[in-house]
Amino acid sequence: AQSVAQPEDQVNVAEGNPLTVKCTYSVSGNPYLFWYVQYPNRGLQFLLKYITGDNLVKGSYGFEAEFNKSQTSFHLKKPSALVSDSALYFCAVRDRGRTGGFKTIFGAGTRLFVKA
Amino acid sequence: DADVTQTPRNRITKTGKRIMLECSQTKGHDRMYWYRQDPGLGLRLIYYSFDVKDINKGEISDGYSVSRQAQAKFSLSLESAIPNQTALYFCATSARIQGGNRPGELFFGEGSRLTVL
Numbered sequence A: 001a002q003s004v005a006q007p008e009d010q011v012n013v014a015e016g017n018p019l020t021v022k023c024t025y026s027v028s029g030n031p032y033l034f035w036y037v038q039y040p041n042r043g044l045q046f047l048l049k050y051i052t053g054d055n056l057v058k059g060s061y062g063f064e065a066e067f068n069k070s071q072t073s074f075h076l077k078k079p080s081a082l083v084s085d086s087a088l089y090f091c092a093v094r095d096r097g098r099t100g101g102f103k104t105i106f107g108a109g110t111r112l113f114v115k116a
Numbered sequence B: 001d002a003d004v005t006q007t008p009r010n011r012i013t014k015t016g017k018r019i020m021l022e023c024s025q026t027k028g029h030d031r032m033y034w035y036r037q038d039p040g041l042g043l044r045l046i047y048y049s050f051d052v053k054d055i056n057k058g059e060i061s062d063g064y065s066v067s068r069q070a071q072a073k074f075s076l077s078l079e080s081a082i083p084n085q086t087a088l089y090f091c092a093t094s095a096r097i098q099g100g101n102r103p104g105e106l107f108f109g110e111g112s113r114l115t116v117l
Helices: none
Strands: A003-005 A010-014 A019-021 A024-026 A033-038 A044-050 A056-058 A064-068 A073-078 A087-096 A102-106 A110-115 B004-007 B010-013 B019-025 B031-038 B042-051 B054-057 B065-070 B073-078 B087-094 B112-116
Touching: A003 A087, A003 A102, A010 A019, A019 A110, A024 A073, A033 A064, A033 A073, A044 A056, A044 A064, A073 A087, A102 B031, A102 B042, B004 B087, B010 B019, B019 B031, B019 B087, B019 B112, B031 B073, B042 B065, B042 B073, B073 B087
Parallel strands: A010 A110, B010 B112
Antiparallel strands: A003 A024, A019 A073, A033 A044, A033 A087, A056 A064, A064 A073, A087 A102, A087 A110, B004 B019, B019 B073, B031 B042, B031 B087, B042 B054, B065 B073, B087 B112
8 A cells, every 4th residue: 555654743944944844755656746735724725746857846825845766865954944834734645445536644733843 | 605515504412312424415426425524543444435326335334224215315314323523524426537547636615514412
């Protein structure tokens, strides 16, 4: 079965510094990977996805993610963190459902704190 | 108005009661999902439906049932609620991508917080 792991429960970074939120995955076949963000008392919002092509994927709010097949990683990055980036971030992977369609499996989440 | 609407947003109930959480969407998506969020566990899939006639169990379906009343409506029921079903529940939708082999992203509702005493 497909799975994702987010090794850090929490990441702390100062405003203006670069941030990285880590994700590793385990899949059979081609990996289809996603990042989502959850702000307090809200549902999850899609940030970006890797399907195929360039290993560096750009997404919403200045975020990007680097796909590394040899390390089975899909780390989320941003060159300069903002206080407003503080939220819960989820890495996710596509998994094939019983009838052939796809469902999404999520990691446990990483809480990002950006300090002013 | 939200594209994916969940009702109720908050509910407190007692052990043994039947509870229904409702989800409706205006995105025109075929695919709908129910997830449960618990601290430190991320989101776990309860049930998913790829169209009105297709219902599938997810990772943690025991104690839950669903009904896909229409393309736009997908409800989750707890027949006899128990305290360990206290959680934040999310409904989500996704589009079927032409060609079938590339997954679309999920669109989430705002969540339904359920407390079972």
